[in-house]
Amino acid sequence: MSSTSKKSDKRGFSRIIGLSALKNRLGNIILTEDNSCVLLTGPTGSGKRKLANLIAQAWLCDNPTENGACEECASCHHFDQNNHFDYKELKPEDGKRIIPTDDVRSELKDLIMLPRLGKYKVILIDADGLNEQGQNALLKALEEPLRHTRFVLTASDPSRLLLTVRSRVVSLRVDRRSEEEICQILLEELSSADDNNHDCEQELAPAGRSGQAGEQELASADRRGQAGEQSLAPAGGCATLADKDLTFYARFSAGLPGRALELAHGGWFRELRAGTADIYFSLDKAKELDLFTVGSDFFKEHKDQADTALNIIQSLIRDELCLLWGANGTIVNSDLQGELQAAYERKLAVLTKKSEARDKSSGLMRWQADADPEGFSEEERELRIRLTHAAEVVEESREALQRNVNFELIITRLLLHLKRVAAGEDLIESRKNEKLS
Ligand SMILES: [Zn+2]
16 A cells, blocks of 8 residues: 555554554664564464564665654655565465475575665565475574575464574564454554545555455455445444444454454354354253254354354353353343343253252252352352353364364264253263263
8 A cells, every 4th residue: 555545644563553562672673683583473363464564664664763664765665565676475375374395495595685775685474384394494594694684474373383493583472452452453444444445455454465364354355245344334434333343343352453353344243143142042942953953054054153153152151151240241242131131041040940849859958058158049059150161161162173173073062062051951071081082
């Protein structure tokens, strides 16, 4: 994007909301000669790619300050236009996970040539795409650094990197942002996208390049299409995005700006949440067989978004726990509070009935509920155990998904556990012995 099209007055690292300690460190790194390689780590959507671009631009800039690039010099102009001679990006091709080692070698070989514009040649490498050979090729370049080369690496999973590589880089973590910071990011990004929808892609990936988070944002912008834009009352217009919507997306984003933008950018998330919530609220009433067919079909249909669906279930469970604690103000799915309250009361009623029946048949006195330090009744305590159990099963399911365990098995098991929790049936205690590996 050209400098003139930038709608914000912010420049350099001040474009990044939050992360003040990290930005201070980056200022020092840019202005000192000693550091030739920076590794940014953080989960997908944390914004490390955007930051990596700003670092690269700052190293290339003719007049860098501790705040990064000036965004006015010839070098910055070329960078904005995506045609800087001394800048290269190395990442897997679309649809591929690994960068071919030959590509790594040839790009690194090109670094030998002196820069054409400024002091440095800069290469940005998506280190998640480097296999062991690729990393070894990179290692050589890091071991014998040229005065005029600078490296910016990004990695979601730095543990995959060879220790020898990690020992030669300045490693910096891109932390999760606070809820307020995410709201601010959403407001800024979405309002600038709304100013000019055609500019949307560029605005979402400032400095002209789509980063990891940016890529997701673009993908969801593609998915959104015309209809989607209408369904989410102007996709992203801050004028129409109420504070409660911002908070809603921020809470689901787990502190990751890329995820927040992806969620806010299409009708798909609201649809997924509506479908997931429908299943969750019908758990106690549904027949097991129906649940497994209808529920499984829904999840199969949304297999690519399974992780988000699990987040949604997790948030519903958490909200029910908030009701139990009387912390109604912190409910994430506040628009579903009526349904949540009803589901919560049904669960409690089933447990009350069950304990009454048990007391009657055994002829025993009830437990001394008032002995509970938190003042919970026996049924409330039981419900708390059950909801915590449900949350644990969701977490196990998420881990199993990451390990590529059979999808249908994961979902069936999850639904079975959740149904038992909702319907007041005996929990399956021996979870650890179940086969989920
Ligand atoms: Zn500049």
